[in-house]
Amino acid sequence: MADLATVVARLAPSPAPAATAPGPPLWLLLELTYKCPLHCAFCYNPTNYVAGTGPELDTADWIRVLREARAMGAVQLGLSGGEPLTRDDLEVIVAEAHQLGFYTNLITSGVGLNEPRIRALKDAGLDHIQLSFQDSTKELNDFLSSTRTFDLKSKVAALIKQYEFPMVLNVVLHRLNIDHVEEILEMAHKLGAEYVELANSQYYGWAFHNRDQLLPSREQVQRAEAVMQRFRERVGSSMRIFFVVPDYFENRPKPCMNGLGSIFLTITPDGTALPCHAARMLPGLQFPNVRDTGVSDIWLKSTGFTHFRGDAWMKEPCRSCPEKSKDFGGCRCQAFLLTGDAANADPVCALSPHHHLVTEAVAKASQPQSNQPLVVEKPLVFRTDRNSSTLFPCKH
Amino acid sequence: MSEVTVDVASIPAVGRGFRLQWEPAQNAHVLLYPEGMIKLNGSAGEIMKRCDGIASIAQITADLERAFAAKGLTNDVVGFVRIAVEKSWLTLQP
Numbered sequence: 001m002a003d004l005a006t007v008v009a010r011l012a013p014s015p016a017p018a019a020t021a022p023g024p025p026l027w028l029l030l031e032l033t034y035k036c037p038l039h040c041a042f043c044y045n046p047t048n049y050v051a052g053t054g055p056e057l058d059t060a061d062w063i064r065v066l067r068e069a070r071a072m073g074a075v076q077l078g079l080s081g082g083e084p085l086t087r088d089d090l091e092v093i094v095a096e097a098h099q100l101g102f103y104t105n106l107i108t109s110g111v112g113l114n115e116p117r118i119r120a121l122k123d124a125g126l127d128h129i130q131l132s133f134q135d136s137t138k139e140l141n142d143f144l145s146s147t148r149t150f151d152l153k154s155k156v157a158a159l160i161k162q163y164e165f166p167m168v169l170n171v172v173l174h175r176l177n178i179d180h181v182e183e184i185l186e187m188a189h190k191l192g193a194e195y196v197e198l199a200n201s202q203y204y205g206w207a208f209h210n211r212d213q214l215l216p217s218r219e220q221v222q223r224a225e226a227v228m229q230r231f232r233e234r235v236g237s238s239m240r241i242f243f244v245v246p247d248y249f250e251n252r253p254k255p256c257m258n259g260l261g262s263i264f265l266t267i268t269p270d271g272t273a274l275p276c277h278a279a280r281m282l283p284g285l286q287f288p289n290v291r292d293t294g295v296s297d298i299w300l301k302s303t304g305f306t307h308f309r310g311d312a313w314m315k316e317p318c319r320s321c322p323e324k325s326k327d328f329g330g331c332r333c334q335a336f337l338l339t340g341d342a343a344n345a346d347p348v349c350a351l352s353p354h355h356h357l358v359t360e361a362v363a364k365a366s367q368p369q370s371n372q373p374l375v376v377e378k379p380l381v382f383r384t385d386r387n388s389s390t391l392f393p394c395k396h
Numbered sequence: 397m398s399e400v401t402v403d404v405a406s407i408p409a410v411g412r413g414f415r416l417q418w419e420p421a422q423n424a425h426v427l428l429y430p431e432g433m434i435k436l437n438g439s440a441g442e443i444m445k446r447c448d449g450i451a452s453i454a455q456i457t458a459d460l461e462r463a464f465a466a467k468g469l470t471n472d473v474v475g476f477v478r479i480a481v482e483k484s485w486l487t488l489q490p
Contacts, residue, residue, distance in 0.1 A: 024421045026433065073421025076433060103415060103428035128413065128430040166413035166430050194413065195430060237484060 022309060024073025025265035025299055028102075029277065030062060032090070033082040033269050037111040039146035039382040040134065042172050042207040042214055045082065046280060048392035050385050054270035059089040061290060063096050065267055068295035070100040074265070077102040082269065085112035091120045098125025105130060107170075110156035111149060122163050129160050130168040130197075135176075136183035144176065146382040157191040169193040173224065173246075174201040174214035175365065181224040185231045189239055196239060198228060200246030204278040204333060206383045213380050215365040221249050248358050252323070253330025253346035260332055261309035265299065273298045275305050278333040282342050308332055308342075315343050317351040400488075402453070402478040404470060407489040409449030414485055416444050427485055434485070443476050449489055453477060 033056055034049045046052060057065075066077070077097050084090055085108055097104050106121065107130045131153065134141040138150040160167045169188045173181070181198065188196045200221070203211045216224075225243065232241050247254050257264045260275040267273055271289040274280055280287065285304040288297070299305055307313060311324055318329040329335075330346020338347045339354045347354040381387055410416050415428045418441075425441030427434040436444060442463075446456045457473045460466070480486040 073419065075419060075426065075428065076431065078431070101417060103433075105431050127415065127428075130431070164412075168430050237482070 022261065022300065023263065025069060025295075026074060026263040027076045027078070027265065028066075028069045028074040029078040029080060029264070029266040030065070030093075031080050031082065031266060031268050031277065032056075032062070032084045032087045032093070035086040036082040036109070036383070037086075037147060038083070038109050038149065039384045040144060040172070040206070041146075041210045041380040041382050042144075042174055042201045043383040044202070044205040044207065044277060045383065046392075047205055047209055047383075048388060050388040051392065053268065053272075056269045057267075057271045057290070059092055061271060062089075062093050065290050065295060066093070066097050066100055066102070069265065070097075070102060072296055072299065075101070075103060076105065078105050078107055080107040083109050083111060085117065091117075091124045094121055094126050095124035098127075103127050108132070109145070109149065110153045111147075113156045113159065115159060118159050118163050122165070126165070128168065129165045130170050131157055131160060132170045132172070133184070133187070134171070136180050136187045140177055140180070146384070154191070157193075161192045166195070167191075167193045168195040168197055170197040170199060172199050172201050173216070174207075175216040175220065176214070178216045178220045178224045181227045182231070185228070185241070189235060193239060195242065197242045197244065198224070199242075199244040202244075202247065204337070206381065208337060210380050211361065212364070215248065215361060216246070217366040218249055218362060219366070221246050247331075247334075247348045248362055250348055251350040253327050253334075253348045255327045256331035256334075256346070259309065259328035261299075261305040261307075262328075265295070265305075273302070273304070275308070276333065279304070281333060282336055313343055315345075317349075317353075318345050321351065400478055400481045402474055402481060402488070404452065404454040404457070404474070406453050406477065407449060407451065408447040408453065408456075408477050408481070408486040409489060410444065410447060411484045411487045439472070440476060443473055444480070444485070447477075447486055 034045055034053065079090065079093065084106060094104055104125065104127045106126055106128070110131050133153055134144040141150040142148050157167065169191065171184050184198070185196060201207050201214050207214055228241055228243050245254065257276045260279070264276060265273065266277045267290055268280070271291045272280065272287050273290055274287055285307055286302040287304040288302050290298070314324060314329055318324050330348055332342045334346050334348065335344045336342035338357050344354065345352040347357050349355065381391065413429055416425060417428065419426050422435060425436045425445060427436060427444070442460060443456065446459060453473055457470050460469055460473065477486060481488060
C-alpha cells in the first residue's frame with residue numbers, strides 16, 4: 001500500500017499542532033485484516049504477524065471505532081490491511097463511515113473486487129479506490145507479489161473507471177522495478193488513473209528484512225526521478241504523480257506522520273491502536289486496544305500517542321536544530337530500527353551520528369555486482385503465513 | 397496547458413472526486429479528495445460552498461456581497477475560482 005508518510009504530508013495542516021493542545025486524529029487508518037492473497041516482499045506489515053498478533057476485531061468493534069474517531073474530528077478514512085476485501089463486512093463498514101461523514105479510501109490489491117462487490121461499495125458510499133500494481137510487466141508484477149494477479153488487476157482498473165471512482169494507482173518502487181518507471185507511468189495513463197503514487201520502498205517490516213535486495217542504486221533513483229519529471233510535464237494535471245522520496249538517498253529526514261501523535265491513528269486487525277502503522281516495534285510505550293479503551297483516551301492519554309508528540313522527547317542534534325519543527329526529527333521507527341533508540345535522530349539526517357548506517361547501505365546497493373536483481377546470495381523472503389511463522393515465531 | 401477562461405458568466409461546481417464539508421473540530425470548511433484534505437480559510441469556504449453547479453460567478457458574488465455587506469468582490473471571486481479550477485477543486489459547467 002501507499003507510503004503513508006507522504007499521504008500524511010499532503011493532508012497535514014501546517015504548522016504542527018502544539019504539544020499542549022493536540023488536534024484531532026484527522027487520518028484514521030483501519031487495517032481490517034492481515035489476510036492477503038499477495039505475498040509482497042516489501043510489505044510493511046509486521047514480519048511476525050502470525051505469532052505476534054491477536055484475533056481480528058468484529059464488525060461492531062470497527063463501527064464503534066469509526067463513531068468515536070469521527071466524534072473527535074477524524075475525517076479521512078483508509079481501509080487497508082492485508083487485503084480489506086477479504087472481510088465480508090467491508091460494505092457495512094464503508095456504509096457506516098460514509099454516513100458519519102468520512103471520506104472513504106479503499107486501499108487494495110484488487111484481488112476480490114468483482115462487479116457485484118464494486119457496485120455494493122459504490123452504493124455504500126465509497127469515495128475512492130487506491131489500486132496497487134507491483135510492476136508494468138506481468139512477469140515482474142507476478143514475481144514480486146508471488147502471485148498471478150497482473151491480468152486481474154488490469155480488469156479491476158477498468159471496473160474502477162466504469163464505476164466512476166477516482167483511481168490512485170500505487171506502485172512500490174525498489175531495485176527490481178525502478179528502471180520501469182516510464183512503462184509504469186504509461187500503463188497508469190492508459191488505465192486512466194487520476195493519481196499515481198510512485199512509492200519508493202521504505203524499509204520496515206518485510207522490506208527491512210529484504211533491504212539488501214530491494215534498495216536501488218543512487219543512479220537508478222536519479223534516472224527514475226528524471227523520467228518522472230518529464231512525464232509530469234507531458235501529461236500536466238490530467239494525471240497527478242506523487243513521488244514518495246526514497247529517504248535513504250536524502251540528507252534531511254522525512255517529516256514522518258507529521259510527528260507521531262499529531263494527525264494519524266492506525267488500528268491494527270487485532271485492535272491495537274498505533275500512531276503509525278510500523279510503531280508496534282517501539283519499546284516501552286502503551287499501545288492500548290480499542291476492545292477495552294476508547295479512542296479519545298487512547299489519543300489523549302496513552303504514552304504511545306503522547307510520548308513523541310511535540311519535541312520534549314528530543315535529544316541532540318534534534319533538540320537544538322532549527323528544522324525540528326519541519327521534520328520532527330524524522331521517523332521514530334527508523335531511528336529505533338537502525339540505532340536501537342527511538343529518541344535518536346533519524347539516521348537519514350546527515351547531522352545524525354548514525355548517518356553512516358544509511359550511507360553504507362546505499363553504497364553497498366550501488367556496487368555494480370549487486371545490480372543483477374535475480375542473482376542474489378540471499379533469496380527474497382516473501383510475506384507468507386509460513387515464512388512469518390517459521391522465521392519470526394516470537395511475539396516481539 | 398492553456399489558461400482557463402473564467403468570467404462572471406462561468407458556473408463552477410466542486411470537482412469530481414472532491415467533497416466539500418464543514419468540520420466543527422477544525423472550525424473550517426474542508427475539501428476532501430483521495431487520501432488528502434485542504435483546509436479552507438473563511439473566504440475560500442464561503443465561495444466554495446456557493447459553487448453548486450447552478451449559480452454563476454455573478455450570482456455567487458452578488459450573494460457574498462449581500463451576506464457580508466461588501467462591495468467589489470468580483471475580482472476576488474474570479475481569481476479564486478481560476479486557481480481552484482487549475483487545482484481541479486472546481487470544474488466549470490459546459
